[in-house]
Amino acid sequence: MTQSPQSEKSCLEPGWHIFLKRDCETCELVKPLLEELTESGVEIICHVQDHPDFYASLNPISDKTLKQSFLQDIEVTPTLLHVSDGKETMRLEGWVRDEWRSAFQQPDLAADLPTFRPGCGSKSREPGIHEILEARYGNPGFEARQVQIDEWDDEMEVCFDRGWTDGLPVTPPTDARIIRMLAGTTRDPQQVVGKVPPNLAPITVEKVAINAVMAGCRPEYMPVLLAALEAALEPVFTMHGLLCTTCFSSPIIIVNGPIAKSIGMNWGMNVLGQGNRANATIGRALQLIIRNVGGGVPGDLDRSTIGGPGKYTFCFAEDETDPTWKPLSVAHGFEPGTNTVTLFQGDGIQGIIDQRSNTPEQMVQSLAMSLLAVGHPKLAEFTNAILVLSPEHYGIFRDSGWGRSRITSELHKAMVRPGSDLVQGAQGVGEGIVAGRENEMVNKFWPEGLLIVKAGGQAGLYSAICAGWTGGRFRDQSQTVTREIKL
Amino acid sequence: MTVMMLREPTAETATSKRARKSPPTSLDGKTVALMDIGKMRGDEFVDRLEALFTERGIHTRRYKKPTNTRTAPIEMIQDIVSSCDLVVIALSDCGSCTSCSTHDLNDLDNLGIPGVSLLTSEFKHAFSQQCDKIGFDGASLYTPHPMQNKSTQQLHEFADNIFEDVLEKITISTAN
Numbered sequence: 001m002t003q004s005p006q007s008e009k010s011c012l013e014p015g016w017h018i019f020l021k022r023d024c025e026t027c028e029l030v031k032p033l034l035e036e037l038t039e040s041g042v043e044i045i046c047h048v049q050d051h052p053d054f055y056a057s058l059n060p061i062s063d064k065t066l067k068q069s070f071l072q073d074i075e076v077t078p079t080l081l082h083v084s085d086g087k088e089t090m091r092l093e094g095w096v097r098d099e100w101r102s103a104f105q106q107p108d109l110a111a112d113l114p115t116f117r118p119g120c121g122s123k124s125r126e127p128g129i130h131e132i133l134e135a136r137y138g139n140p141g142f143e144a145r146q147v148q149i150d151e152w153d154d155e156m157e158v159c160f161d162r163g164w165t166d167g168l169p170v171t172p173p174t175d176a177r178i179i180r181m182l183a184g185t186t187r188d189p190q191q192v193v194g195k196v197p198p199n200l201a202p203i204t205v206e207k208v209a210i211n212a213v214m215a216g217c218r219p220e221y222m223p224v225l226l227a228a229l230e231a232a233l234e235p236v237f238t239m240h241g242l243l244c245t246t247c248f249s250s251p252i253i254i255v256n257g258p259i260a261k262s263i264g265m266n267w268g269m270n271v272l273g274q275g276n277r278a279n280a281t282i283g284r285a286l287q288l289i290i291r292n293v294g295g296g297v298p299g300d301l302d303r304s305t306i307g308g309p310g311k312y313t314f315c316f317a318e319d320e321t322d323p324t325w326k327p328l329s330v331a332h333g334f335e336p337g338t339n340t341v342t343l344f345q346g347d348g349i350q351g352i353i354d355q356r357s358n359t360p361e362q363m364v365q366s367l368a369m370s371l372l373a374v375g376h377p378k379l380a381e382f383t384n385a386i387l388v389l390s391p392e393h394y395g396i397f398r399d400s401g402w403g404r405s406r407i408t409s410e411l412h413k414a415m416v417r418p419g420s421d422l423v424q425g426a427q428g429v430g431e432g433i434v435a436g437r438e439n440e441m442v443n444k445f446w447p448e449g450l451l452i453v454k455a456g457g458q459a460g461l462y463s464a465i466c467a468g469w470t471g472g473r474f475r476d477q478s479q480t481v482t483r484e485i486k487l
Numbered sequence: 488m489t490v491m492m493l494r495e496p497t498a499e500t501a502t503s504k505r506a507r508k509s510p511p512t513s514l515d516g517k518t519v520a521l522m523d524i525g526k527m528r529g530d531e532f533v534d535r536l537e538a539l540f541t542e543r544g545i546h547t548r549r550y551k552k553p554t555n556t557r558t559a560p561i562e563m564i565q566d567i568v569s570s571c572d573l574v575v576i577a578l579s580d581c582g583s584c585t586s587c588s589t590h591d592l593n594d595l596d597n598l599g600i601p602g603v604s605l606l607t608s609e610f611k612h613a614f615s616q617q618c619d620k621i622g623f624d625g626a627s628l629y630t631p632h633p634m635q636n637k638s639t640q641q642l643h644e645f646a647d648n649i650f651e652d653v654l655e656k657i658t659i660s661t662a663n
Binding site: 142144145146147148149150151153155158159164172173174175178196197198199200201202203207210211214235238240241242243244245246288292293294295297299300301302303304430471474476477478 | 488489490491492493494495496497498499500553554555556557558581582583584585586587590610612613616617620621636
């Protein structure tokens with residue numbers, strides 16, 4: 001990803017150099033030896049990363065900025081280097097007595113010291129610090145244009161002024177943060193992931209990382225975000241229409257597999273609410289990408305009449321802790337344990353309160369009543385829907401031996417209605433299915449159009465509906481997409 | 488004094504616009520593609536446009552996108568390019584239709600098929616924005632908004648009222 005600082009190594013003067021820090025027992029160990037060598041006429045230039053005063057007897061050069069340590073790619077303290085004709089000719093890390101004896105051609109050197117001591121990690125390699133040094137002294141090789149923040153500028157306000165935010169503050173995308181984010185993927189930063197609507201602008205992994213930084217993601221979320229973006233850009237997901245639609249909808253991301261736990265996602269209490277970093281920022285990053293790279297700005301090409309809070313972010317994991325429940329990813333054909341994202345075009349939520357039904361038959365009728373209202377009670381095969389089934393509601397089914405397949409098929413059966421009640425104009429309402437279907441029995445959803453996702457806290461006889469987008473009426477043209485997350 | 492450098496999160500696309508291809512000076516012997524974007528009720532409007540073209544002796548070829556929410560399939564674009572000289576795209580009355588149909592207009596223009604996009608008045612700004620973002624000075628005309636709750640007769644009147652302007656947009660005399 002980054003270019004090596006090797007080319008700048010020649011800036012060291014010819015001769016011996018040693019990199020030390022106060023907070024290193026092995027450095028302390030060799031300090032008297034270095035003093036002895038210096039007194040005997042061996043010239044060793046001493047670079048100290050933290051407290052030069054501690055090594056005052058060695059007339060050290062302060063490397064508190066860690067610039068030299070970074071440029072020389074120091075991984076361990078102490079590191080002894082020899083430079084000749086502008087090139088590094090020797091590098092000894094830690095303390096290995098025989099190596100030092102050989103280096104200084106003194107077979108009896110340091111007879112009172114142990115034969116071996118490992119060194120400590122260089123301060124320049126500490127997590128967080130190294131990325132800053134790379135941004136400051138290296139060349140991250142980024143293609144994105146730089147935006148200068150001056151002394152009197154507020155970087156948070158600059159992000160707002162440039163139209164980069166969704167209305168909430170974003171993390172300013174500095175090089176150090178972008179480098180850190182890119183560590184979450186093995187993909188080349190300049191690899192093109194796809195074209196983002198509505199402008200169909202190409203997006204590179206680097207641009208994904210920039211927007212992920214702004215959204216507040218951690219690097220380990222990158223594989224999930226990249227998979228979600230690739231799913232969103234599959235033509236059959238219809239991201240173009242979804243973004244520009246006058247409807248309420250936006251991408252809803254559902255994560256399955258062990259990665260949900262490993263990155264700390266929420267599938268339990270308050271699952272569709274606030275408070276979990278991974279849930280909040282993965283969904284937000286996808287939205288920021290669509291806004292910033294695709295050009296999907298509300299009022300311009302995002303034409304949603306009313307919108308919805310899900311357009312900030314809408315991402316959650318499925319609860320896979322109950323072995324009796326078949327995860328959504330498995331229902332979509334993936335092996336159990338596979339990490340996947342499922343993208344659904346939807347909005348919501350509409351809550352379902354049922355604290356009285358106590359048999360699966362009652363529950364099916366009860367849930368179906370609420371599901372029939374999706375989009376409009378008289379519309380059918382017009383939108384899809386997600387039913388977020390809570391653990392307590394699922395428990396009523398599970399206790400009678402009903403799993404995903406049975407619940408889904410019984411719900412579909414419970415939502416078949418006579419077309420005569422639904423055609424346009426029937427029941428005194430203009431909206432409805434097209435005339436001519438009066439004599440049909442009509443399904444509410446396409447067979448694949450009802451997704452059940454188990455999620456939510458352990459207590460509460462509530463479930464929820466995420467209504468689908470009107471694009472769902474084009475059954476073959478606009479579909480839910482499930483994609484494996486490549487680590 | 489610079490205290491921080493940020494990286495641009497946008498696509499960094501150019502904002503300058505290219506002119507659309509010049510339409511012909513006459514429609515004699517030309518074939519006009521009538522692209523129905525696939526939005527509900529749009530076919531009723533396009534039906535009337537088709538009749539009006541036929542009354543003038545102008546040959547048309549009808550197309551219908553599988554969905555208004557995506558750009559046209561490449562097979563449809565290629566068929567238009569190989570069979571037609573001009574395109575009239577109708578009728579966009581939502582954000583997704585507007586964005587996708589503007590891309591279609593641009594794609595066809597790039598392949599030598601100039602045309603005009605017909606939209607409802609509410610989406611004038613969206614059309615302009617999409618043209619800005621893709622750098623294309625596309626041609627457009629507008630019918631009243633909304634159209635979904637209008638009768639077939641009213642939609643035909645919309646077509647009648649806009650037809651002369653459509654002809655002007657797809658001939659060079661007024662297009663330049």
